[in-house]
Amino acid sequence: MRLIKMFGLVALVALAAMAVVGATSALATSTQLCKVHTSLTCGAGNAQTHVHKVLKGGTVYRVQMAVNVLCLGVLAENTPLGLVTNGPQVVHVLNLTFSGCGTGSTHDNCTITVEEQPLAHLLKTGLDTGTLLLLSGIFHLACANLGINCVYDLEGAEFSAGGNHLIAEETPVTELGGKFFCPDEGFLVGDLEWLLPTYILG
Numbered sequence: 008m009r010l011i012k013m014f015g016l017v018a019l020v021a022l023a024a025m026a027v028v029g030a031t032s033a034l035a036t037s038t039q040l041c042k043v044h045t046s047l048t049c050g051a052g053n054a055q056t057h058v059h060k061v062l063k064g065g066t067v068y069r070v071q072m073a074v075n076v077l078c079l080g081v082l083a084e085n086t087p088l089g090l091v092t093n094g095p096q097v098v099h100v101l102n103l104t105f106s107g108c109g110t111g112s113t114h115d116n117c118t119i120t121v122e123e124q125p126l127a128h129l130l131k132t133g134l135d136t137g138t139l140l141l142l143s144g145i146f147h148l149a150c151a152n153l154g155i156n157c158v159y160d161l162e163g164a165e166f167s168a169g170g171n172h173l174i175a176e177e178t179p180v181t182e183l184g185g186k187f188f189c190p191d192e193g194f195l196v197g198d199l200e201w202l203l204p205t206y207i208l209g
Contacts, residue, residue, distance in 0.1 A: 077114060086101055116151070
């Protein structure tokens with residue numbers, strides 16, 4: 008009986024040690040957007056310094072609230088900073104625009120204006136996979152014919168990245184104050200793809 012208890016204690020200690028090692032490895036993750044994918048790390052001269060993303064062909068971008076607004080076009084222009092060896096890579100959004108937005112088939116009765124360009128953190132979570140977390144950003148949604156006038160905070164919005172795509176899967180955003188059909192929380196749904204091959208490496 009004592010021997011069994013001893014083995015159980017050893018097993019618990021081993022599991023605890025593995026958990027600590029795992030946590031340390033996660034904290035030490037290196038993240039860098041790269042132009043080529045020839046190894047697990049981004050070779051010298053291969054770091055992406057300017058990235059453009061557009062809406063995936065044949066899809067729409069959706070702002071989900073009491074009334075769903077669909078956009079036919081999205082363009083994001085980003086500047087990733089240098090390699091980070093102990094955490095996420097900082098990504099500056101230089102320009103984020105939405106076009107062809109509306110609540111009907113003509114997609115022309117709404118506008119989405121980005122009033123504060125976001126700052127983001129990109130963290131590699133696997134081989135060419137990662138999570139993009141917005142640290143700031145504000146956009147204004149207006150549909151004049153419906154009286155919709157909403158302001159949304161992008162801080163805390165999280166997207167999955169990898170395989171040349173940045174995906175919002177009902178990503179929540181917080182409403183800062185508006186008029187009519189402006190619930191406290193909205194959701195973003197859509198798929199952006201990089202114009203040039205871009206990989207999440209270390």
